[in-house]
Amino acid sequence: MxxxxxxxxxxxxxxxxxxxxxxxxxxxxxxxxxxxxxxxxxxxxxxxxxxxxxxxxxxxxxxxxxxxxxxxxxxxxxxxxxxxxxxxxxxxxxxxxxxxxxxxxxxxxxxxxxxxxxxxxxxxxxxxxxxxxxxxxxxxxxxxxxxxxxxxxxxxxxxxxxxxxxxxxxxxxxxxxxxxxxxxxxxxxxxxxxxxxxxxxxxxxxxxxxxxxxxxDADLPQLPVEHATYSEDRPSLARAMRAGPRVQEVRVVDVEDCAFLAAVPEVRSLALSSKGSPDLTPLGDRPVEYLELDVESADLTAPARNRELRSLSITCVRPVELAPLRTVPNLWALDIAAAPVADIATVTQLKGLRYLEVTQDQWRELSELDDLPPLAVVGIHPHRPERDWPSSTDWVTSYDDPPRS
The missing domain is CATH 3.40.1580.10 (SMI1/KNR4-like)
Structure with missing residues (x-):
């Protein structure tokens, strides 16, 4: 919708x-x-x-x-x-x-x-x-x-x-x-x-x-100045430091330790993939606006301390609690279709939310609740999606009301 x-x-x-x-x-x-x-x-x-x-x-x-x-x-x-x-x-x-x-x-x-x-x-x-x-x-x-x-x-x-x-x-x-x-x-x-x-x-x-x-050749930029993308398997602090402090986009896999974020103070788009459950504490003081997590389990307490967070995508195996997101003032986009959610009713308290991506079962549960946010875009998957990484989805667009059941 x-x-x-x-x-x-x-x-x-x-x-x-x-x-x-x-x-x-x-x-x-x-x-x-x-x-x-x-x-x-x-x-x-x-x-x-x-x-x-x-x-x-x-x-x-x-x-x-x-x-x-x-x-x-x-x-x-x-x-x-x-x-x-x-x-x-x-x-x-x-x-x-x-x-x-x-x-x-x-x-x-x-x-x-x-x-x-x-x-x-x-x-x-x-x-x-x-x-x-x-x-x-x-x-x-x-x-x-x-x-x-x-x-x-x-x-x-x-x-x-x-x-x-x-x-x-x-x-x-x-x-x-x-x-x-x-x-x-x-x-x-x-x-x-x-x-x-x-x-x-x-x-x-x-x-x-x-x-x-x-x-x-006047030494003028002809194409966008490279904002520096740091993309790597098994990131480390030393390698991140070589990428430079102006890195604004980071995509890393096999994350074990998020300490490397100390070397990228200006990261705004961050995609983390891990077979485990890395400590996300370093995320709390980074100006990340788009965060994509593909992990075993996700504790959103640290990411929720980031007042710059605007878009969040979660893929995980264990149930995730959305409650920490209630304190994020600028969050407008949330993708939980590939995550089991322990407290789906928390979505009703995210009043700034305009984009929501869910499964059919998640939407059925939400549609039975009162006082949903004024959602402008709802993406509904028939089943929990198998994510490519970084995430992308082939959508069929409908301009009607979303299904209610």
Missing amino acids: IDEDFVLPDRGDEQEGAPESAVPAGDPDEAVRLFHSYRRLMAQILGYEEELPEPASEEDLAAVEDRFGVVLPPDLRALYGIADGDGDLINALFDRHPWLPLAEIGDQDDEWLDIAQEWQYEPWRRTVFDAQPPNAVLRSSLRPGWIRFAFDTGGNWLAVDMDPGPNGRPGQVISVGVDYTTEPTYIADSVTTFLRRLVEALERGDYRRHDESLWI
Whole structure:
């Protein structure tokens, strides 16, 4: 059962703290100088100068700003005062990202995001990770304040971020799109800095000619910065330390001791598999938002101390008690289909729960209880599932009410 009106929680909406500086880092005068320097260098290298479209009018700029409810950063605004995008240039101004005319800003097809959030792809198991530098970009896949101004033609965009994180600046340049659904990528603190790096790379000779195009090596991220995934059999503290402190996703099997978590203080997505019953105490002070357990038995006391926990999947042999979860303030997704549950009625006390995955027998027992949480998505297995690991499920989706018996 799926409530079609349900909107997935956006982690970026929950981040607290305004940016330390509300002033954009870019300089419109420098951006214009860099623009002309870039064009001059390109003409020298190519042997000809490509023609630009006419400038955008002040009225067109004001209309775009009115539509989005934000003022464009002064440096990008100044560039539109030179040309309304880069037209049909072979060599796009922003290095293989054609610069969009104002008429096309906000006219993007976001089917990529709709697909990523379809329930058969189990978006509740995914975490949007923190970009580098930390807390500069809000942890969302897409936000209204991200104004996309250049396109790579493959489903990704450059955007000026007018809704930055607490350590960011308005007008910073980020990459968003189909390759960035789990981690938007910070590119530069401004369009000005982006252009400066391109110009400096051309001056150094850091480019390759590819037919009529130039591929510029400006040392800018082209794909999401690796958030570091630590995945291993029989993890150890020493090996985890080599993985680095910025590890945000951990998948490990044959867990005997969770001490390795001391070396990954920023882990946000954690999947643990063990033939035994490892001590989960180290989980209590880790910012884990998605937790997947495949163990002999699970004591949820320590994981429940983690106020960041949002999604939990449990596979176990012995009955598990859900009572500790009553103190978890942000838990909205729970998968207990592959676990015998000692206190199934506890589900009625998890008022923030919106996603629930259960067996037919578990749902039958729950449906006889009063005051269930306002569930938006219920996944019901005919029998206890045999889990692949990490977990995934092939769903048949129904938009009707769930079965009551």
